[in-house]
Amino acid sequence: MILTLTILLAVIIAIAWAAFNAAYLVLAERRGAGIIQRRPGPNINGPFGLLQPPLDGIKLMAKQLIIPDGADKFMYISAPVLVMCPAIMSFVALPYSDWLQAQNIDVGLLMVFAFASMGTMGIVFAGWSSRNKYSLMAAMRSVSQAVAYEIPMIITALTITLMAGTTNLDAIVAQQSENFFHWNIFPLFGETHNILMPFSFLIFFICSMAETNRAPFDLGEAEGELVAGFHIEYGSMGFGLFFMGEYANIVIGATLATIFFLGGWSCPFGLFPGVWWFLIKMYAIIFTIIWIRWTFPRTTIYGLLNLSWKILIPASLVNLLLTAGLMKVF
C-alpha cells in the first residue's frame, strides 16, 4: 500500500514536472524568440507574461474538439495521448540529483529510449487517422525522420554505455561526479581518456533535435508546405497535448544530454553538487535549441535523411568502434 502511494506520488510529480516544463518552455520559447526578433513577446498576462501558459491551457481546454468526418475516431483521439504518455513515462526514470528521481531503474537508458521512440507512433496515428493528405505526408516524413535519427542517437548512447559499463543513469552520472574534466564531454582525468566525446555530443545533440521534430528539422510540421503537418486537424486539447509532448521531449533530450555528457548534477568546480547544477545545464541546452530554431531555416526532407544515413550513422558507428578500441587499449 505504502509502495503504491509512493509510486502514485512519484508519477504525479513526474507529470507535474513534465507539464510545468512543457507549459513554461512555450513561454520561454516565445520570450526567447522575442529577444532574438527585437520584440517583447508575450508580456501582458502577469509579470513577464508568467500567466500566459495557464491561460493558454484554459483556452485550449475550453475549445471544441472537432473530429473530422471520416476520421478513425479511436485513433484520432488516442494519438495525442500516445505522444504525451511515453514522454512523461520517460521522466519517471530520469535522475535530477542523487535523491531526486522517481525510481532508479537499472536499464534506465534503454527504458528512456524505448518510450521516447513510442511517440512516433502517436504521430503516425495522428497523421493517418485525420484523413488529410497534408497530415498523411507529414506523418510519413516524421516517421522516416524519427527512425533515421534514432539509430545514431542510440549508437551514440552506446558509447556512453561502453565507457560507463552500465545502463543505469544514476551510475553514469556518478562516474562523472567531480569537476569539469571528469565529464564525459571532456574526459581528461576520468576513468577513460576518450578524445572522441565532443564529437559524440555533437551527434547526440543533432539527433535529439531531429528526434523531437525541432527546427531546423521540423519537417513533420513544416507550415510552409504542409500547413501544420500531422496535427493539422487537431484543435483544443488534442493540439495542446501534441504541443506539450513536443516540449516534454525537448526536456528529455536536454536531460539525457546533461546526464550523458555534462556530468548531471556535478558541479564544474566540485562545489555544492546538487539539482541546481543539473537544471542550469539542462536549461542552457534548451536555450541553445530555442536559439537554433529562431536562427535557421528548415532543411529539406532529403537533406535531413542524407545527413542521417550518409553522415551520422556511419560516423556514429565508426565512433563506437574507435571508442571501444580506446577502451581496450587504455
Next chain:
Amino acid sequence: MSSELLFSIIAIFLLAALVPIGMVATTILGPRSSKEKIKNEAYESGIKNVLGGVDQKFSVKFYLITILFLIFDIEAVFMYPWAVNVRELSWFGFTEMVVFILLLLTGLIYILRKGVLNWR
C-alpha cells in the same frame, strides 16, 4: 517481480488514466461537437475534399527507410549487452563486435551505393 518492474507497470497504468483527462476535459468544457458539415471537413487549403481521398498509394521510399531502420535498430539492441560487459570480455569479444559492426557498415555502404537513399 522486481520493484522496478512493478513501479513501471503501475506508472504506465496511472499515466494511461491521467493523461486522457485532458481530452475528456476538452469534451466537457468545450462546446458540444456540432453536426455542421463544413466545420467537420478535413482541411485541404479551403477546398472540399474533391480531389480524391487519402487512400492512395504513397511513395515506397519511406517504407524502405523504415525497413532499413529495423535492421539497424535491432543491431543496436544486440550491442547493448556487449557494451555493458565490454570490460569483462576479452579481446575476443571486442574483435567479434568489430567484425559485426564492420559487416553492418559494409551493408550500409552497399545500401548507399545501390542508391536506395538517393533522392532526385
Next chain:
Amino acid sequence: MNQPVELQPDETFVLNVGPQHPATHGVLRIKMEMNGEYIVHAETVVGYIHRMHEKMGEIKTYPQFLMNLSRLDYLGAMGYSHCHALCVEKAAGIEVPKRAEYIRVIMVELNRISSHLVWLGAFIMDLGGFTPLLYTFQAREHILDMMERITGARLTYCYIRFGGVSRDIDDQFIQSARDFMPYMRKELVKYHKLVTGNIIFKKRLIGMGHISPEMCRKYGASSGVARGAGINFDIRRNEPYSVYPELEFEVPVYDGCDNMSRYMVRMDEIEQSLRIVEHALDQLPDGPVMPKKAPKNIKPPAGDYYQATETARGTFGVRLVSDGSTTPYRMKLRSPTYSNMHLFDEACKGLMIMDAMAMMGTLDLVIPEIDR
C-alpha cells in the same frame, strides 16, 4: 500513348495547395499532382481575387482610375501608378516638371526597397526561418513612415497624379531619407550575415529550382526571375523612361538560373535602389511639382499608347487605347507576376514539394496583382 508513361493514374494523388495556404501568400491555388513527395504536374488556378481592374479602367475617367493602380500590388504600389501616369501623360501630352519626376523616382525606388524587404522576409519564412521577417519589417517600417508623411498613405498611395505629384517633399523627408541610407546598408550586411551565409539556406538555394533563360523568354518572365537566369534586361536601362537616364545604377544579373541567383538579384537590387535614391536626392532640382495649369479634363487623342516600367515585381505595362473621349476604349494592364507565375508548372516538374515552395518564393508573387 506515344510518351513514356511511368506512372499509373492511381499512383499519383492530387494535393490541393491554396487558396488558403500559408505558402501562397494570398489566394493563389495550385493543384499539384504528386507522386509521393515529387510533383508530377502543377496547375495554377487564378482568379480568387479578381476585381476587374481593366474593366474599371474602361468605365472610369482617367483621374477616377488613378487610385485603382495602387490596388494591384499592395507592396510596390507606387511603381504601378507611376507607369499609368506616364502612359496617360504620354497620350495626353502633359508636361511633367523635372522636380516632380525626381520625386516620383525617389518614391518608386523607396517603395521598391520596401517591397523587396517584404519579399525577403516572406521568402525566408517559406523556407522555415521566421526571424528575418521581423527584421525586414522593422526596416520597412522606416520607409513606410517616411512615405506616409508625404503621401498620406502607407500601402495604397494615390500620390502620383497626371502632371506631377500631389505634394512636394520637404527637408525633413530628405533628411530622413538620407539617414535611412546608412541604416539600410548596415541592415543589409546583417541580412547577408544571418541568411546568405547560412549553410541550410545555401543548400536549399544553390542549384535548386532551375529556371532557364529559354523558359523566361517563353513565358515573358521579368524582374529577378529573368535577371537571375542571366537575361540582362531592365526597362529602366533598356527602354529608359522618366529621369532614369540621368541616374547612376547598375542592373544586377546572375546567371545561375537557380533560387540563389534570383535571391541575390533582389538583394543587390535593394542596394542599387538605395544608390538611385541617394543620387536622385543629390540632383533634386528646384521648381514646382505640378505644371502651372494642370489639365482638369483629360482627353487623349484617339490612338494606341503603351508604356512599360520596371516595378518591384518586373515589367509592368499599361496599354491604353483611346477613342478621344474621357474614358479609355481599352485599358490593358500587363502584370509581371502573372507571367512569372506561369513558369511554375514547367519549372517545378520533378521537384519535391519543399523545393517547389522555395522556388515559388523566389518568383515573388503578389496575388492581387496576378488577378487584377
